[in-house]
Amino acid sequence: RTQLQDAVPMTLGQEFEAYAVTLSEEVERLNQNVRLFLEVNMGATAIGTGINSDPDYPEKVIKHLRKISGLDLVLASNLVEATQDTGAFVMYSSAVKRLAIKLSKISNDLRLLSSGPRTGLNEINLPPMQPGSSIMPGKVNPVIPEVVNQIAFKVIGNDLTVTLAAEGGQLELNVFEPVIVQSLFESIEMLKNGMNTLKYRCIDGITANEERCRSMVHNSIGLVTALNPYIGYEASTQLAKEALVTNKSVYDLVLQKGLLSKQQLDTILAPENMVKPRKLNL
Incomplete structure (x- = not known):
């Protein structure tokens, strides 16, 4: 639908x-998206400038964190940005x-x-x-x-x-x-x-x-879409309108008007032929 x-x-x-x-x-x-969390700002301290931290701190801490967590943690390229973002x-x-x-x-x-x-x-x-x-x-x-x-x-x-x-x-x-x-x-x-x-x-x-699903397919006016390559868009449109007004099935109307033979119609409207692309024998 x-x-x-x-x-x-x-x-x-x-x-x-x-x-x-x-x-x-x-x-x-x-x-x-979860991989975005692997970037950390260790050693940034208050605002990312690294005040009061040892220059070797980030590398040592990340090494241990990677070992403990098993995660591929990396140091952010800019600690000021990483701290505020x-x-x-x-x-x-x-x-x-x-x-x-x-x-x-x-x-x-x-x-x-x-x-x-x-x-x-x-x-x-x-x-x-x-x-x-x-x-x-x-x-x-x-x-x-x-x-x-x-x-x-x-x-x-x-x-x-x-x-x-x-x-x-x-x-x-x-x-x-x-x-x-x-x-x-x-x-x-x-x-x-x-x-x-x-x-x-x-x-x-x-x-x-x-049974309900089968009945819905057989009575669906949408079946005219499958008929479109065989009888044309205009005829299909008229069929859909008539089926809606008369409460008749598309199947019965096609046979009644002689637009297709029963064998042709059964092949075209077979459920397995309407749910995937296929070569048409026009």
Whole structure:
């Protein structure tokens, strides 16, 4: 669906694979941004000039820190800049926010795909959590995706806090680093808990309503898109309009008008032929 309107067929496998790929990208972004924290300002003392420090101090300390932590720590090229700058926190917070936004978008999709069950899309079933409501017996709400949505709202707010705190620093020291770090730790902890909850209490138990999905594909006006190369854009448009007005299926209208044979139509509209590129035999 595009813009919540019927578009073209796809499989649930394609839909969920896209979610997996987009989240794997977030792992990559987080790993990239976390490397910004490997640059340290040891020996900078108060404002980065190194007053009262031994010239050999940074090298010796970083050597020991690398050994203890196992991290590839490096000394900043300019200690004055490194002491006042909080750009690494801004970048990492932005990556955390980006993950939260994508998780929230996926949760929105899960809520839509499982909506109903009788009056919504109802293509998938989410595991029932907290069944029933105070006034509607048997009603099962998508509470786990809703939890993730709310976590995302908090993470977005924390990212704004980090942004404002980084901007609010003055001259050679940013006194707002405590709220920057607190906001990041809170976002990370909430996302960790939220993602675990989403996986074990929702994703792992999702099932497909196969008959419902099959029915939606067969009755979709979006099927005319697959017919476009064979009968032309104008004829496809007229078919779509007529199907909508008469409540007839695109399939039946094509046969009724003799635009294609049943064999041709069955081949073109076979689900496996509509979900990937293929050579056309026109």
